[in-house]
Amino acid sequence: MSDHEQTKLIATAMNEGSPQAKALGFTTLEIGDAVALLKVPYRPEIIGDPETGVIAGGVVTTLLDHASGQAVHAAMATWTSIATLDLRIDYMRAAEPGLDVMARAHCYKLTRSVAFVRAVAYDRDPEDPVATGQATFMLDSSAGKKAGANLKPSRAPRTKTGAVDQ
Amino acid sequence: MSDADTRLVSMLDSIPYARFLGIKAELAGDEMTAVLPFAQHIVGNPMLPAIHGGVLGAFMEMTALAQLSVAAPMKRQPRTIDVSIEYLRSGRPLTTYARASIKKLGRRIANVHVEAWQETRSAPIATLRGLFLVAPSED
Numbered sequence: 223m224s225d226h227e228q229t230k231l232i233a234t235a236m237n238e239g240s241p242q243a244k245a246l247g248f249t250t251l252e253i254g255d256a257v258a259l260l261k262v263p264y265r266p267e268i269i270g271d272p273e274t275g276v277i278a279g280g281v282v283t284t285l286l287d288h289a290s291g292q293a294v295h296a297a298m299a300t301w302t303s304i305a306t307l308d309l310r311i312d313y314m315r316a317a318e319p320g321l322d323v324m325a326r327a328h329c330y331k332l333t334r335s336v337a338f339v340r341a342v343a344y345d346r347d348p349e350d351p352v353a354t355g356q357a358t359f360m361l362d363s364s365a366g367k368k369a370g371a372n373l374k375p376s377r378a379p380r381t382k383t384g385a386v387d388q
Numbered sequence: 389m390s391d392a393d394t395r396l397v398s399m400l401d402s403i404p405y406a407r408f409l410g411i412k413a414e415l416a417g418d419e420m421t422a423v424l425p426f427a428q429h430i431v432g433n434p435m436l437p438a439i440h441g442g443v444l445g446a447f448m449e450m451t452a453l454a455q456l457s458v459a460a461p462m463k464r465q466p467r468t469i470d471v472s473i474e475y476l477r478s479g480r481p482l483t484t485y486a487r488a489s490i491k492k493l494g495r496r497i498a499n500v501h502v503e504a505w506q507e508t509r510s511a512p513i514a515t516l517r518g519l520f521l522v523a524p525s526e527d
Contacts, residue, residue, distance in 0.1 A: 242440035245408075245429040269404040271465055278405035279468045280446020287442040288432075306441040310472040364436065372436040372480040376507060 225299065226254045232295045233258065236288070243288055246281065256297035256329040260289040263322050275319035279353075282343050283311055285325045286355035290339040293327035294359050297337065304337065305363035310356045317352045321345040327355075335361050392458045396420065399457045399465075406450055409443060413454050420458050422451040424484040431481070439479030441514075444504055445471065448486050448516035452500040455488035461525040466498065469519040477513040482506045484513070498522045 233250040237243045237260075246268065252259040262268075262277075262285045270278025287306055294304050317323050326348060327341035341355040342348055364371070393415050400406050400413060409430065412423045424430070424447045432440025449471055456466050486504040502516040 239434055240440065241429050241431040241434065242443055243432070267404050267408045272402050272404065273465070278403070278446065278450075279471075280405060280409075280442070280449050283445040283449065283471070283473075284440060284442025287440070287445065305478065306475050308472070308474045309441070309445060310470070311445075312470045313468050316467075367436070369435045370437075372438055372478060376480070 228301070229253050229296045232301060233292050236292055236295075240288075242284065246284065248285065248288055250292060251324070253292060253296050256293055257326065258289050258292035258296055259324060259326045260285060260292065261322050261324050264320055271316075274316065276316040277319075277323065279311075279313055282313070282317070282323060282325075282353050283309070285323060286311060286327070286341045286343055286353065287357065289325035289327040290329075290341050290355065290357045291359065293329040293339050293341070294332075294337040294361075297329035297332050298361075302362045303364040304359045304361055307336070307358045307360050311353055312355075313353045314351050317343075318345050323352060324348075332361075337361060390415075391461075392418070395457045395461065396454055399454060403450075405446075409447065409450075411447060411450055413451075415458065418458065420455055420487065422447065422454055422486045422488075424486070426481050426483055433478075436478060437481055439481075439484065441473075441475055441479075444475070444479055444484070444514045445473045445516065447484065448473065448488075448502040448504055448514065449518060451486040451488045451502050451504075452516065452518050452520065455490060455500065456493070456498055456520060456522060459490055459493055463523040463525050466520040466522045469497075469521055471516055471518040473514060473516045475514050477511065479513050480506060485509075493522065493524070495524065496521060
């Protein structure tokens with residue numbers, strides 16, 4: 223299996239297997255070489271301003287986060303768990319009501335533990351963006367954590383002072 | 389119901405996307421807590437499982453907008469200029485809460501900080517800092 227085929231499988235799993243991505247109807251239009259292009263279809267349920275019919279900024283946030291994550295996977299040779307560390311989004315203008323929104327993300331730098339991503343969201347023209355995003359991801363984020371780890375009760379907060387264990 | 393209460397309820401009821409996520413809010417005096425009940429469709433990573441980071445960002449942005457609606461009557465809904473989100477812990481399959489603090493509400497710009505937590509308020513799972521374009525009613 224080529225790297226591109228493997229990346230496509232990861233993208234499909236991230237769209238179909240993630241309940242929120244599925245609920246919003248995310249699809250991956252292109253993926254490969256550290257770049258991912260995703261689409262969210264316009265629908266009335268995701269409107270943020272009922273007066274204008276413009277989709278909510280939060281939907282664009284989720285699309286940019288998701289596309290950025292796929293760009294990280296497209297930049298790595300083998301699959302590893304990732305987690306968003308931070309995400310900064312500038313909203314340039316309202317998306318046009320009735321149009322689907324696309325997000326193109328590029329993972330432009332990978333280090334051993336961190337990935338850096340830039341992304342653009344647009345409706346008609348990538349040169350006339352709705353929003354731009356910048357994100358960092360931690361690599362191998364669930365190292366040692368097993369599936370279902372979040373279902374167990376949380377650990378007691380770690381003590382920060384030099385308490386001596388008896 | 390106070391005027392602020394009325395504005396808050398009508399804002400959250402009128403926004404389809406707030407209903408899509410299931411966001412609610414409680415007001416005690418001028419202190420608002422936004423509530424995001426856990427639901428399967430907000431999961432991002434089904435393995436852990438963890439709430440989608442985008443949903444947490446969206447929830448905190450909506451909390452900031454709701455807090456602005458409580459703070460003052462607006463001629464129109466505030467527009468988000470930018471947000472900066474930090475993810476501190478993964479969102480577990482539990483109810484998530486958020487509170488916003490308006491650092492400044494000017495004639496055109498509002499600066500808002502938001503913190504989201506689950507079981508322990510002192511161990512937030514994510515924070516957001518946002519800038520909003522506002523149009524407070526002049527009365």
